[in-house]
Amino acid sequence: MAEYVVRVGKKGELYTPKKMRLQIGMRPGNEFIAVIAGEKVILEKRKTIIDLLEEDVIATVSEEEIKEGREILEKELLER
Numbered sequence: 310m311a312e313y314v315v316r317v318g319k320k321g322e323l324y325t326p327k328k329m330r331l332q333i334g335m336r337p338g339n340e341f342i343a344v345i346a347g348e349k350v351i352l353e354k355r356k357t358i359i360d361l362l363e364e365d366v367i368a369t370v371s372e373e374e375i376k377e378g379r380e381i382l383e384k385e386l387l388e389r
Contacts (some may be wrong), residue, residue, distance in 0.1 A: 313326050339357075
């Protein structure tokens with residue numbers, strides 16, 4: 310775990326070191342979730358759709374399974 314000094318500007322802006330930004334892939338416009346634990350602040354990068362798409366696959370679905378699911382949903386909708 311790395312530690313960095315982050316400065317606070319007059320309007321509350323956080324000034325982060327370049328090395329830290331590069332390490333976590335911080336770019337302008339990124340959003341973070343701030344978790345307060347006593348006097349500690351933990352910043353967690355909020356995942357974008359791009360981040361989620363780049364993650365490892367946790368499940369696979371075959372084309373046949375998609376067709377079966379679609380048929381079931383179509384039947385349910387027609388029964389309404």
